[in-house]
Amino acid sequence: MNDRLDWEHLPQSVRDVIEDKTGTVIKAETVIGRRPGLAAHLYAAQDDVFIKAIPADSPAAEPYRREQWAGWHLPVEAPAPRSLWSLEIDGWLVLASELVNDHARHVDLRHDSEDLSLVLDAVGWLAAQHCAIPGPSAVEHFSSLYAKGRLMLDQPHVRNPYLPALEGFNIDRLGGSTLIHGDLGPRTLLTKDTVIYAIDWSTASLGAWWIDLALLAPQLIAEGHSPQQVDELLSAAAPAWANAPARDVIGLTAICGSHHLYQAEHGPDNRRDDALRLAHACPAWLTHRLARL
Incomplete structure (x- = not known):
């Protein structure tokens, strides 16, 4: 099908x-x-x-x-x-x-958008929620992405900055008790009457509180924000962002970035443009975060 x-x-x-x-x-x-x-x-x-x-x-x-x-x-x-x-x-x-889609639109994450602060508030709220009920594991979910993405790391033009970003990374540290969306961005965020709705929870899992914040970073860069501005925006969304484990943020970005590269080259046609957009954004975020170690 x-x-x-x-x-x-x-x-x-x-x-x-x-x-x-x-x-x-x-x-x-x-x-x-x-x-x-x-x-x-x-x-x-x-x-x-x-x-x-x-x-x-x-x-x-x-x-x-x-x-x-x-x-x-x-x-x-x-x-x-x-x-x-x-x-x-x-x-x-x-x-x-x-049904919220009627008269709703996909969010605009660019600098001058009125949606930006609303989205950051929503993502910050989600990062602060804990779920005591067992559910799908973020470790398993991102391990499956890594299994595909690592196929790209054998290509010489891909190795930097991805291989340095994965040094010392332990995927088990993505575990946690926060309900993670796993794919927040303009495609999965709607706004209607100044209310934000995260749709399509098909990648939901339980994981570390900072995961959705970290995954939003390449989305923001793809919409024109600098990596430094992204760090400032995420800190505004969740003050605890400053304490997010740097090595794990970098490792997760490398996993997702390599998977975006895989999707851009081997994925279904209807996913390739979005995957390529994010694949271009991830190296800038990785370079910025690696420089801060």
């Missing part, structure tokens, strides 16, 4: 169960995305919702289960659409969440 599905592709029995919850679906708008399965805005007689669905036994179902888990455990006040319900019916996994 390589393409998005439409509402009509769901078995009638599954659509019937969904409509038992939403009322008769009047209109279904498929959302174009990077993952297989159904993602759609449903406009219905009783409740408008955002629906995701995929065959429960699909190899691509794992990100959906991560999103289901995150939806169960995110606080009500989290900067994210509220998870409404989820179910497995006739071999399909279905997730429903609050």
Whole structure:
């Protein structure tokens, strides 16, 4: 399964169960995305919702289960659409969440954007939250990224600054009890009426509190901020950023940067442009952080 599905592709029995919850679906708008399965805005007689669905036994179902888990455990006040319900019916996994996409837009992270301070507040809030419930491990998630990204490190033009950044890095130190989004950026952050919504929690995991802050850094650089300005912005978002373990921040950036390079060269066509954008930003951040050791 390589393409998005439409509402009509769901078995009638599954659509019937969904409509038992939403009322008769009047209109279904498929959302174009990077993952297989159904993602759609449903406009219905009783409740408008955002629906995701995929065959429960699909190899691509794992990100959906991560999103289901995150939806169960995110606080009500989290900067994210509220998870409404989820179910497995006739071999399909279905997730429903609050529909915020109408009249919402993707955030602008450039210098003069009014969105920037709102995004930093939201990410700082997320970094301060702890989750006492077991869940997917950030160590396992980023280990799988590293397994692909390290294939790029054999190429001479990639080795610097990635290999120096990985010296002394222990991926087990990414473990923790904070619920991590894992992919915050303009693609996964919406704003509506000055409220920020982090969407697509398909890379969610439990890990170190500083991970989402560190992953936001290349996104900010890609939007025109200097590495020094990024450090200042992250410190404003979370005063504890100054105490984030420098070697681990650098190592995580190297893992993700090498994975972006892998995706830019070998990934699906619909991911390559974004991967290349971030792959170009990571070396500047790494060079800045390495110079501070």
